[in-house]
Ligand code: HMG
């Protein structure tokens with residue numbers, strides 16, 4: 399059996415835009431996020447407060463956070479790597495902070511310039527200060543199903559990093575298939591292991607669709623009782639510090655599949671289409687999702 403209702407967390411404005419060759423002006427990002435709000439999401443990750451030299455596409459995070467129209471029923475989140483990033487985020491009124499690290503030493507080093515053991519104290523301070531400021535904190539662990547530098551990552555290593563993040567005070571953990579390496583049987587195996595340690599209400603899945611397996615992996619996760627999924631509209635996305643990574647599972651394809659299966663998402667597909675067309679026109683290139691290919695022909 400699968401759940402009757404799921405939560406979709408839109409990470410397009412962050413994960414979707416962080417690897418785009420063209421920079422989208424803040425005003426267009428704001429307009430897009432407002433359209434996402436109208437489409438019925440309950441959660442939108444709007445940007446990240448990382449070093450502008452590393453991710454120039456999101457250097458306007460503050461402006462974006464200040465400019466969006468806020469719906470009190472929506473959680474607006476921002477990704478933060480360290481205290482400097484948190485200071486920026488706290489100057490805005492985002493509701494939630496997302497922290498991130500990798501299950502793989504090499505990817506962690508390439509992505510945030512730290513070893514795993516150097517990362518924990520940094521995140522501890524960020525999480526403590528964020529919570530003191532009244533924010534909730536979400537955690538990501540990357541390379542759960544494979545690392546572009548180290549290959550397979552032992553599930554025990556994923557469990558170790560995940561436990562430490564929960565001990566530091568995160569409320570939800572998003573399991574990242576950073577390079578879209580997971581296959582459905584592997585997802586089944588990993589979730590069967592994780593079930594022994596975590597409550598499934600605390601876990602979200604963050605599939606990238608590099609090899610077209612994200613929806614199959616989603617189905618296996620649903621059968622395990624996972625109810626929270628990250629996606630990026632149109633299939634935008636990718637981590638610049640993970641060679642070969644491409645877009646997230648397309649939210650529009652995900653919503654379509656779930657609705658066909660009579661699983662509620664709260665998202666309006668017509669409004670989703672409008673928001674997808676909007677960002678497509680601003681990026682000036684066709685979005686890769688299946689839904690978008692259908693919509694583009696209409
Ligand atoms: P670093 O160079 O080690 O930083 O970078 P540092 O602490 O040594 O500081 C060096 C300089 O950077 C200093 O400036 C700091 O002030 C400044 P200086 O004194 O030289 O003038 N600095 C900052 N500036 C702005 N914002 C900040 C910040 N921090 C320091 N937050 C750092 C470390 C983490 C900053 C860098 O590596 C970085 O920005 N990395 C970002 C990488 C990133 O955004 N990756 C993509 C997101 S993760 C992802 O996509 C995966 C996910 O989707 C899940 C999945 O798919 O698996 C979440």
Ligand code: MG
Pocket residue numbers: 413574576604606636637646
């Ligand atoms: Mg990602």
